[in-house]
Amino acid sequence: MQASPRDPGGPETVTQEHLLLDAAERVGRVRDGRVAVHLHLSRLKPQNRQDGYLRVAGRMLEPMVSAYRGQIFLLSNADIVFIINQPSPIDLKDHIHRLRGLFAKDPLTNDDSGDGVDLFCTLYDLTFDFDPFFAMVQTALAEARGRTRTSQAPELKPLDATTLAVVLERLTMLDASPFVRRQSAIALSGAHAEVIFQEFFISVGDLQRALAPDVNLLGNRWMFQHLSTTLDRRLLDAMRRMRLTHAPPAIHLNLNIGTLQDATFKTFEDSLPEGVGLGIEVQILDVLADSRAFFETHRKLKERGRHLVIDSLNEATLSFMEVGRTGADLYKVDWTPELREPHRRDAVMAALKHVDPAKLLLARCDSEAAIAWGVDHGLEKFQGRYIEAMLAATTMGVCDKAGACTLAQCTARHAVITGPLRVECGNNQMLDTPPKMRNPKRKATP
């Protein structure tokens, strides 16, 4: 099976949808004993329907399809349709079951729409259900044609060794300051919420637009990891030059462990004002890549009173490794709405049961629901876009220059450390002095 599951084809090419229509027309003449199955893989979450997954799904069905003299079609929207002749019902059920198992991580495979309809797959016994099947096939073809016409957006180039070489070259001349963003983390204490640190990072999206608008910098994990080692140095340079009216209580930086041995880090650390804390956030991948270096670095950071943070934890990483063994000072768990599903919540909470709640932070909180979930589960520390908006709103409540500003403007100005956005703000003092907020929990439940 060589057909690319994603290629809708040009106007001249025969698409999978065309072939399916042909096959459906032929089957229409001899419907007896024929069964068609429509797997709605297009309904999977985007990360679960990558080309590789679809290829493998098709492969898993091949033996059955050939055993029952059938045909399989990988549609351009990622759906799979196959038609087979007099299959053993057990065999068919078994294959669909195994395929469902393969996608078990996706809610599609366990959700039903409430009315007993299986959202993952539709079965057509063509002896009786030919007409609805044929209608579905026609719709699929029409939709595929529509997609071919509309999907003309230029694709970004993947980041490969050649493009990375170019990007790195452009990066050597670059002052990263305009691309540095900051985000505050808060801790709840009693009736109040206070900023405990600010994380500074380079906005990859903005950097990409400025440096390589035609390249997807995040499109290749290993290449990006390599790029990030250079970004680390650019960030540290920018941090050294940063001029705020007031330093945050602590600065957090997302760095590679290797960077901490670099002279750039030493220079930055020396430039850090007295009394400002420093936290280093690392990825679990970096911990695993060289665990010895990780433990050694952690020990040295500890000696200097620095904090070590494990970043970007999620249900999968927490379920498969005991992150508590890193001995970190803080663990950042990414919020996703799926955490509200009981089995996911239980998996995450079970993995964290040995970790002191004071060492946990819920990151990527983009809604009030995220904060509410965190509070309900005993978390005290939060970070994310929703927190930024709350801080901006509180700032506007007390800022004497707020009359001319919108909340979006205030949020955007908080996020940068230099450049026009910051200049536009009439009160830089307030931008750098996080206000004390009321405990969001109280706000959420009046």
Next chain:
Amino acid sequence: MTLSAGAPITSTENLLLEYIYKLERHRHGRSACRIRLSLLQPMNRREHHVRAALSTFDGLIRRLKGQVFALSNFDIVVIFKDVAIDEVQAAMIKLRFLFDDDPALMNEEDEGRASFVEWYVVDKDYQTLLRMAQGLVNDDIQRRTQDKARAAEEAAAPQRQKRRDPLTPALLAKLQNALMGADLANMMRRQAICAVVGQAPPQPLFYELFFSIGELQETLLPNIGLDSSPWLFQELTETLDYRVLSLLNRHDDRTLSGDVSINLNVQTLLSQDFLTFDDGVKSSQRGTIVIELQKVDIFADLNAFLFARDFARERGYRICIDGVTVDSLPFIDRGRLGIDLLKLAWDASLVEGKLPDGSPLADYVRKCGPSRTILCRCDAANAIQVGQSVGITLFQGRHIEQLLAAETARLRGGPATAARRRS
């Protein structure tokens, strides 16, 4: 008897010359050809290639229709009876196929280029043939003298660490390009994973097939440290994956026979190349193939790993997590990851029998499964003793290879010579 410049009288070059002298009275009805493997790119004329090339003439020798000489400059000279000309021509087609991506064959039509095969009609070209053989003997003597001098020089400056420049993305791009066209069969190595119980000789369970990175480095980028960036190296392994799969597709009859393990990336398992490879594997064989995945690759995208794992196991492959060190061991729960085997790299600190957090290594091994934990990179005997003391029964490494070679030699009743392995 005097030997000049250390050239043994029995060198192939000498044997060839002697044979040609004798041929003087039997010149009629014979032809000769010289296959100039020496013109090939160095990476195309490793031992493996010469052996493959020589084997094409096996039939000829068996039926006493010809003589084959494998020279020390990699060239092959075949002298045969004219009745066997068809057979020799057929062998030549095979040879050209074997090396068809080498510049020496690709640009053969270029004027002034030495041709890959030189033909001689012995009767007519006897003097030319004789001069060629004499020239070869002289070249061989010269080469031996030079080799000796170089060896002496290297011995005088032992263990001088080569300073290598770091691998950059630009170099990686070049390397990936070079690899796409290269035949890496000669860089493929095998190493046994063995059960070692007590003092008994190792029992091989399966063989890991891998590219010798050291040799790859020496051949393609001698002054570059390929492992200077773990991430660029990881990217390089993805390119190597496709090469290993295409190689195994080509040689599936031979290389894949027996129980083997291959190193792949998660993304490769989801690629069309792997599905094509899977097509070529007999279903009975899949159960004997182990797929080794690096720990960073597994944790880089756990969902992709879980997907690929389920698929691979469904197809009958077994999975091994590789690249685990004593420091990362506490983070790896083989059972929870649903992986069949775990490879722990030998490290001197294992002697203490403890994990970094102080917990006993033996407890970890018991939980992981003694028959599921492989101690690899065992270069010395104490690795086995230490491994056994914490309950490990499976081992891999140079020391194991030596034990295996010694055992083979013992069974044959000869001295242990097979341990001379180029790494």
